[in-house]
Each structure stands twice: as C-alpha cells, then as structure tokens.
Amino acid sequence: MDLTYTPEQQAFRAEVRAWLDVHVPSEPLEHFDATREGFEAHREWEKTLKSGDWGMVTWPKEYGGRGVDLIQWLIFEEEYYRAGAPGRVNQNGIFLLGPTLMEFGTHEQKVRFLPKMASGEEIWAQAWSEPMAGSDLAGVRSTAVLDGDEYVLNGHKIWSSRAVFADWAFGLFRAPGSERHQGMSLIFFPLDAPGVTVNAIKKINGHVGFAEIFLEDVRVPAFNRLGDEGQGWHICMATAGFERGLMLRSPARYQVAASKLADLWEQHKDAADPALEAEVVRAFMNAEAYALNIYQTASRLMAGAKIGPEASTNKIFWSELDIHLMETALAILGPKAELTQEAPDAYPYDWIDDYIFALAGPIYAGSNEIQRNIIAERMLGLPRK
C-alpha cells in the first residue's frame, strides 16, 4: 500500500501535461456527432494525438500504442481531462473493438485494422442494438449468410454511436434459423458499403447522437468475421466487460466536473439554497470515491487479478453520481438552469446539456437494472430463477 506516485509516474505526468499544454486546441471543437466538420476536426485531433504517441496509450506498442500500465493510463486521463482536451471520437475503437481484436483477432486482422484505428484513419461505430434487441442482446435478428468467401448481411441496427460519420462498424449477425445465444458472429462492415443506409437519430437534447443502420444484401469478405463462426456471443460478452469495466469512464471526467461544480457553488451560494452545499460536497465525495475505486482496481489488475462482475458496480456508481452532480448544478442555477448554450465539446460547462447526457448513463452499455441483476446473481450468488 503506497498512495504516492513514483518519480517515474511524476515524470510521466509532467510529460503528458507539457504536451497537452502545447497541443490542446484553444477553442473547443464542434461536437463530433453534430456535423461532418466537427467529426473531421476530431479525426484531426486523433491524428495529432497519434503524432505525439498519445493516441492509444494503453495499447501495446506493436499495435500502435504506447504500452503504458494502468496507473499511467489513469495519470494520462487525469491530465487529459484537466486540460479540457477534445472528446475521443475514436472511443469505440480505443476501448471496445481494439482490445477485442487484440484478444480474438487473427494476425492478419490485427495488421489490417489496428494501425488505421490507432491513426484515426478509420473511425469505428458500434452496432450492437436492434429494435427488438436492447437489454436483451441475444434477441438480435440481423443475419449473415456465407456466400463463397463473402458474408451477405441483412438487418436493422439501432442506437449506433458515431455511425452517422464513421467509416466502419462492428455488430452481431446470426446464421438464419439460429436462436438466442447460438449462431451469432461478430462481423465488421464499412458504413459506405453498397446496401448500407444510415439515418441519424436525435438525442433528447436535439443533437444527433446515434444512428440506425439498415443493411440490405451488404457483402463483406469472410475475413471481416472476428473469431469463429457462432462465437459472436462469447466475444460480445468479453467486449461488454471492457465497456462496463475500467476503460470506458475515466474518473478524471467526474473529478473535473466536481471541481467545476464547486466553482459554480462558490459563485452562486449567496443566492442559492444553503442546503445545496451538502450536495456539492457529496458530488466531490462521489468523484473521489470513484477515482479511489478505479485506482484500487488498477492496482489489483496490475497484480494479476481479473476484472469480474464487480465491474457492474462501477457502471451503477458512475451513472448515478453523474446525474446527481448535474442535478445539483441545475438546482444551484435555479430559474436559469433551463437555458441551453451552443453545443460545446469541452466538458463540462453546459450544465443542462450535461444533465441530459447523464440521463443516458443508467440506460446504455447495459441498463442499471441489468447491472443490478448481474451483481445480485454473479457477485452475491442469488438465484437466477
């Protein structure tokens, strides 16, 4: 137990900070989901990051990463959020598909996909959900039929993040006639392939946030299947573990937000409900607790532990702390809370927009109801039926 940074860790922090000081755009970029321009500006930022070797810091060097350990990753994230650097348009690649490819992909697949993912040349969308397969992902109905050395894909995906402007997507497709967890394969497809139609879906803040994807006789090489045929569910569960676990939600994000909330409180406290101070303190505590939990998990993983169902507790905790934090901000703002601002990229200063964003937390990446089931069944050992 040693809660101080080593000199090497301190040096690493200084290096990150110095690089970001120079390179982070002084004006926030337009949001990557809002317009093609915003998306491309973020792609450029990914390329800038890559140029400094800061693109995929946790990836092994052989795949275009920096190969840092988890504590260094946390330090990097702390500095990244602290600097107000742009959101990661390549998040699906960095945290979801990248690790999955490294675990399940062939050498040829890794060589084909990972470097362009790392460079920002190819930006990935996820395509998990379908209209009848939300929380129940085994309800996927889209199909893949092998025809020679090509798959023919048909179906309808929805709630795909980044899909409006991204280059590639990955999703589950099943052999016709297969049921539930059997017969599904994880397959990549280019979003500009013939037969692919992408429609934007607006989030409740009115901004584009997702897309639905229609696939009509879309042909992709069999090479684009990750893992064995029918292994899709197994791979998907591994990916969901990455999604719920350490990687997706950096504690730094909430620590920055908690600091901004404290500033907001100091500005408004003379006019606001004095009882709200307790909520501001609570928001700080929550962000700290989340950071400490993640440091603890990182230490354990570095000592050889595997991430287990306790990852579901993370999902619940960050999604609830985020809503609480934003609610507190709105309460402090009082009758001006309802005002919107121009959609910014930097996090966070548009409290109402961040509140709306936070409301998605308990829904996506496995609803909190599903997470509580997982905790009860796999962590506590309560019976499934």
Next chain:
Amino acid sequence: MDLTYTPEQQAFRAEVRAWLDVHVPSEPLEHFDATREGFEAHREWEKTLKSGDWGMVTWPKEYGGRGVDLIQWLIFEEEYYRAGAPGRVNQNGIFLLGPTLMEFGTHEQKVRFLPKMASGEEIWAQAWSEPMAGSDLAGVRSTAVLDGDEYVLNGHKIWSSRAVFADWAFGLFRAPGSERHQGMSLIFFPLDAPGVTVNAIKKINGHVGFAEIFLEDVRVPAFNRLGDEGQGWHICMATAGFERGLMLRSPARYQVAASKLADLWEQHKDAADPALEAEVVRAFMNAEAYALNIYQTASRLMAGAKIGPEASTNKIFWSELDIHLMETALAILGPKAELTQEAPDAYPYDWIDDYIFALAGPIYAGSNEIQRNIIAERMLGLPRK
C-alpha cells in the same frame, strides 16, 4: 369542494375534546404488548371509551358503535392523537375483524361476537401469517377438519399481533389436500382453548410484539367459521383491503409526530446540521399530504365510491413518511439518538423506539414490494407475467 368544517362537525370535535380532556389517563399506560398489567390497563381504557360511547365510533349503532361518518371519524382520530390517548389494544377488532364480521357474518355471529368486541370484554389477535406464508398468504398450511359440528384445527401461526395476552384469534385454515387460494376458511378460536400454545416473539427493540401460535387438535364449533367453507381467501382479501385502506393508519398520528419533530428541531437547531430543517419541513409536508389524501378519500367514499387498489399507495406513503420522520429526529438528536427510554405508551417521544417501530411499516400488512406490484398491475395495468 368545501374545506371548512360544518357547525355540526365543529360541535362534534368540541364534544370529543371535552370528553378526552376529562378521561385520558394523566400518566401513560404500560405498553399492551409488554406485560399482562399493561394489557389489562388498556382493556380497562377500552371499557372507559365504551362507557362514553367512543369505543367503536365508526361501527353502526346496532353493533355497539356510534355510527359516525368518515369525516367525523377523522375528527375523532385527530382529537384522540392530539390528546395523547392510549394505543388501541382492540385495533384488530375495531378495524379488521369487526368490519369483516359485519360484511360476512351471520346474524348469530354478529350478536355473539361484536358486542363483546365493542366492550373490550374480548380482545382479538390476528393470526394470518405462517412460517411459510408471509407475503404469500396462499401458502397457509394450517388445517381445519370438520368432525361433526366441530372443526379440528392444527398448524402453526406466526407474527400474530396481540396474541400473547388476547382472548381470541382469527386465522385462515385449509381443508387437507387443498391448494393455494382454494379450500381455505376463516375460523375463530379462543387462545385459551386446549391444544393452543402461544409463545411471545420479541421485536428488534427487545419488546414483545408478536407471538407464534401452535394449534394441536384444537376443537372449535363450526359456528366459528366466518362465511362459507372455502370462502376464506375471498374474505381475507376484503379484510386486507380494510387493513391497507383508510382505517389502519390515521393521519393524525403523523401530524402529531410532525409537530413534535418541529418542537425537537426548535430545541436543537442551534447545534444541529442546518440542512436538517428541510427534512423537518418535509416531514410536515408528508403528514399534511397524507391527511389531505385521506380527507379526499373519505369524501369520495361518502359520495358512494369504493376503495380500490389506490389503497396500496397509502400503505407505501405512510410507511415511508414514518421512517423519514423518525430518521430526521435521530439525525437531530445526534450522538444521543441511540439512547432508549422506558417503553412508553404515549406517542411519540421515544424517537429511537419509534424509528424501530417505523421500520416494520414497509414489511407488515403486505410488504411494500407487494404493494408496488398491486399498484403496477391493478392500478396501472401492467401485465402480471
């Protein structure tokens, strides 16, 4: 819509208040669950009430009641709690069995049981639950076998309130071999009958609060069956409606508690967390809202409406407001909150004991989980399966 009392209602209030001023014992009685002496003192109080014709104010006059309407009942309860009058040892009779007997009993049964219930001569315990039948009352296993003109009762009842010192109990018994909601009958038995063994169960405050009842070849006349053989479930559901509904929890109880909480706050606020004032106000609001809801329900029932599944919302609301109120008191008391006092009868000044009592609220009379199911299914129309 007229939210003022009529002159007659005002006169009724004055009459109640004047009588209670004279008759309410100046010293609190020992609790009726604590000792035989406490129980008998409360029986005496029931007789005193009866002597003033205040025993069963809502019962029709023919059964020993006063025949007042629901608004008068509310006024009576307001004055009763305001005066700090003793708890009602006869509650099971007044609010549960009495109304059930009036609806389902024969003339002979009413004549036999109601007057002695009204006079306090016979105090009743309920005997609903069994070790394997809590929330799931259809899981009852105790049996009743007709032998000539007597029933032979066998089984094991638990969580019976008042049973340690009471005279009679009522419970569900099933025909051997019958299942679930079929074949159950509601039967009365004297608690001193041969074959009845009563063991006290301590509540978590250490006081006696319930009993378990073992029945071994207990013989009672067939006359003691309420309604038809096998009609027990139907009658029991009607009784549960009385239990959850208007009658069991008087708003006055919480309004008195909220006033005492306000006093507690004024005494301690200089040393306590200022944010607790919002909770004190909330407790007052909750008690007011509960009272207004009950007045609304009373008006509707007097206008001919029937009580429906919205009674389940009452159960949830009063049980949660009670816990919130007591929690707030403990928070105000700080490190002295853990101190107990001599078990008093008058309500409420032993905050920790009342807190402990409040914790039973979401459990008994149909757990709040069951109540939420009822609201969702019967009030909102969500599917059962």
Next chain:
Amino acid sequence: MDFTLNDEQRMFAETAQTLFADTCTPDHWRKQMETGEARDDARWQAIVETGFTLLLLPEAVGGLGLTELDFALIAEQAGYVALPEPLVESAGVAAPMLASLAPDHEALSDPSATIAIQHPSNPFVLDADLAAAILLHKDGEAYLATPDQVTLTREQSIDPFRRLFRVDWDPAKATALGKVDWDLALDRAALFCAAQGLGLAQRAVDMAVSYAQERQQFGKAIGTYQAVKHHLASAQVAIEFARPVVVAAAADIGNCDVQARARVSHAKLVALEAAEKAARASIQVHGAMGYSWEVDVHLFLKRALALTQNWGTPNFHRSRIATRMFTQPTGPDQTFARETENA
C-alpha cells in the same frame, strides 16, 4: 367538509382533456418543432372558443368569474399534453392581474389575445413577442407595455416550447398601473405550475405503461419485470399524494393567509417532484427509446425542470412552508385552520 369536485368542474376538466387530446398530439408537437411556429392557430382558436381564456376574469369585464380550482383543472390537462401555448401564464396569471388593475384595458376585450408577465421571481418572460401587452414590474409597481415598446432578446430553453425573452424597458415608455399584489400572481402561477405538474407526471407514467405493455425483451413484455413495475408504481404514489395537496391549495388560495401560501408552496414542490420522478422513470423504462428525441417523453421532463425553478425556487417555497410551521399552530386539528383564527 367536502373534498370532491362538482359536476361542472368535472365537465370542465373533461372538455379540456378532449380538446387537448384532439389538438395537441405527438404529430402536432413534431410539426410545431419542425416549423418552429410559436402557436398552433387552430388549437388556440379552439381553446379560446371553449372559454378557457375568460375563465378567471370577472364577469364585469366579460369573463366567466370562475375560481382558481376550476382553472387548475384546465392547467392539469395542459400539463398532460405539454401545451406549447402560454394559456396558463396569460389566462391564469397575467389577465386576472391586469383585470384587477385596469379592467377596461383593451387587451382584455379580445379573448384570443395573450398577456405576458414579467415577475420578480422569474428572469425571463414567456412568449413576450406575441403578447398584446406585457405586465412589467419595477420597485413593486406594475407597468404595461406592448412588445414594440420594449427590447426583447430571445433566450433558448431546453424545452422546445418555452419561448423565453429577456425584456429591457424604460418606465417612461410604459404605462404605470400602480401597486399590485405580486404575491397573488406568484401564488396563482405556482398553483397552476403544480396543476400542470400533475398532468406532466401522469402523462409520463401513462406513456411508460403503454410502452412496457408492448415492448418485449428476454421473451416477455418488460412491464412484467418487477424493476419496471416498481419504478412506475413509485411515480404513481408521488402523484396520488400530490393531487390532494394541489386541489386543497386551489380551494384555499383565495384566503391569502400564511396557511394558504404554504399549501400552494407545498403543492408546487410535490407536484413538480412527482413530474420529475415520473419523467425520469419513464425515460428509464423506455430505455434508449426514452433517450431519443422521437419519443416525446423528454418534453415532460423538460417542462417539469423549467416549472420547478420558475415562479419561486424549491428553496423559496420550502421557506414559506417553514414560516407556516414555525409561526402558526401545527397538529392534527390544524389541517384546514386559518391564520386569522390561530395567529
């Protein structure tokens, strides 16, 4: 003591319900959002014809002379459809205030005209640009101006139907109306916010119930899951214990005493808490659908958020209840007590 609505009141509520159900459907919302039109003229015409804009005005100025309770029933129905037009603020708050100050003012003679109100408790004015007249405040005095006599700056609300304006004005260019009871305006507005909150809440629950009955996951309707049931049951409990407070506040408001003000504040707090709780539960039950613009449940959350903070913040209203608690007797015999009897 009688806590029931009379037949006329029930009919009013039903009329409003039917009118709004026909004229303020999801299709109407979407069309209005797409076109950016401030008002649906056909709907507004129907509202005017039904007499809702005249309901609270005295008969002497051509109004119906009805009560806040009657209007609250309309406001609840307006909440149920997240009504875009400023019926509540104009006909429920501003017009009665103007009638009390200048009963002969021409803006009151046209039942289809709206009146906007700038109130000390709100930073912005709703639909100020389309109003026939704007009531303004300065040092406790009321003034009146037309939109072209003031400077209006549009502010964007998260609620697509709340058209907010900052109003800059010069008293020299407005008509002074003298001292006015700004507290009564706040009480009325808070009461009608509460009534709208009930409607917002019930609609959010109803939408979630419909969705949960239909939506299948893991081979059954999601409404069969206890987690879904309990989310919605808890929201319904909040509604059931807000409604009688709103009704009592509406019946009491004319007393203008500390108890009446506390009850209005209580109503506003709990009805809008119920609305937020119900809307949040509804979004959660809808899953990703609830988070998309297409499913209109977000409208109810946004309106609830806005109404919660306008016409007195929760802290303001809580402090009015504290004043009632700590300056007047409390207890079970005080539920319907009046200040004059107990002070």
Next chain:
Amino acid sequence: MDFTLNDEQRMFAETAQTLFADTCTPDHWRKQMETGEARDDARWQAIVETGFTLLLLPEAVGGLGLTELDFALIAEQAGYVALPEPLVESAGVAAPMLASLAPDHEALSDPSATIAIQHPSNPFVLDADLAAAILLHKDGEAYLATPDQVTLTREQSIDPFRRLFRVDWDPAKATALGKVDWDLALDRAALFCAAQGLGLAQRAVDMAVSYAQERQQFGKAIGTYQAVKHHLASAQVAIEFARPVVVAAAADIGNCDVQARARVSHAKLVALEAAEKAARASIQVHGAMGYSWEVDVHLFLKRALALTQNWGTPNFHRSRIATRMFTQPTGPDQTFARETENA
C-alpha cells in the same frame, strides 16, 4: 502507487475473521444478551493472545508498532460480527493516546486491560466501568482516572452491546496528563468506525443473501425476485465504493493534514451510510423475520446508527470535507495530493 494490501495485512485480516467467526457467533450474542454479561472472557482472551490489543502500540512499550491500516482490517472484521467488546475504542484509540502521553503507565503493561476514553465529540464513554483507566478531557487537557475515582451512570443504548456511561469527575481526583491531540484520537476513531461500517454492511448483505436463497414464497426463492436482488445489489454498490475510501484514509491518516482529515471523514460518512443502507435492505428482505429479535440483523442496524452519530456527526465530517474542497486545489491530479505541497 500501489493500492493493494500486502500478505501480512491479508493474513491479519484472515486471522481476525477466523477468530471472530469462531468466538462471536449468533449463539454467543444471544447468550451474552440473556446473561447481560459485559464480556465473553474466552473471546477476549483469544483476542488478547492474537496480539490485537498491542497492534498499534509502539514497540518501545511492548506493542507491535503496526499502522492504522493494519488495525482497520481488524476493525472491519469486528464490525462483521458486531463485536461486543470495546477492542476498537480501547486498542485503536485510547491505548495509543495514553502511550503517547504516558508510555510507562501500568495500564499499558497488561495487554488484556482496556482503556476507556471520554472524548469531546461523544456524550458518553463506552465500558467505562470495566476499564483499567479512563482518559478524560477538560479544556483541551487530558486526565486519567480509574473507574472508582469517578462517578459512572449507566445509559441505555438501543444497541444491546454498547454499554454507555455518563462520567462525572473531579480533576482534583484525576491525574493530569497535559495537552493532547484530541483530533488524532477522533481521526483514528472515525477511521475505525468506518472500517467497522464496512464489516457491518457486508454482514447485513450476506445474511440477507443466505435468507433470500432459502426462503420460498409464491413457489420460488425470494432471491429470484428483482426487487430483492436490486435492494441487495444497491447495498453492495455502496460497500464497493466505501471500501477504497476507507483503505485510502487508513493509509493517509498519518499525514494529519487537511486532505487526510477529509478522507477520514469521507470514509466514515460513506461506510456508515453503506452499513445503514445494507442493514435496512437486509431487514426488508428478511420480512417479519428481520423485524424480530431472533434474527440478528437488527444488531447491525443498531451498531451502524450508533457509530454514525458518535466520533463526529455526519454534519461535522461533511464540514471537514468542505474545508478540504474550498481551501485546497481540487481536480483529477489532486486525488493523492498533500496540504504541504499545495497549500
């Protein structure tokens, strides 16, 4: 940066777990409640033999010279069994304080002796009657007395194992020990309250899980119901996000700066909130069983309630966190920052 326990620490915790599991079972609780005995002598002897009473004392006075983190692991296990004896207050708080003031005091020479402590933040003293010595406070100074030198009045706690005493005493009849760091005593006590809170919470969840696996209603184990699952899952989430705070607070406490104090306060708040939440959930899951004296889950709720309010109220601890927030830098690079580096 390393957030893992070492092997020795893990062994300590396991030793405590085994010892308490063997010597502090439900049968032991019930026997002790029935007889009213203050201590289970066999259990206390086993505790003493394992060295737990010496753990925090400096080696110079015959102690083990270990750290608050090591002791916190023992305290967590003590919470898991709602330990009746005052191990935590005596060996975790009072004895180290006495050792800092009077290292040669004879009360420190007997490892089975307990030392009681009267602290400004608490109205009463635990197990004062059985203590070899009682640390007393007056105007910031510490005094020492034996039980027969003071007047003890027993006060009844809702927790059957918390034996509280009001202590009235005369400085003339006690030994003055001079100025002392009462804040350090409070920090240690608050930290160990937090550690106990983790144990209390986990036990409450574990008991409910066992019950829910077995108890059948409506033809299936109640643990299959989503409402039961979600009650317990929420409690477990609270535990998972309290534990790292407790561990970090234990590792930090020696720094005695504003950050360390805030972290101790954070740990106490959230660990005892988790304990109360878990105990409440456990009682609810147990149904009527949970409300009966026979099912011991009530012990965990009562201990949690008592520890929540002693050694600093929630408001006190929250205000220490506010001080850290508003006087020191915050942000993602400040998680492990120290006052001297950033003030």
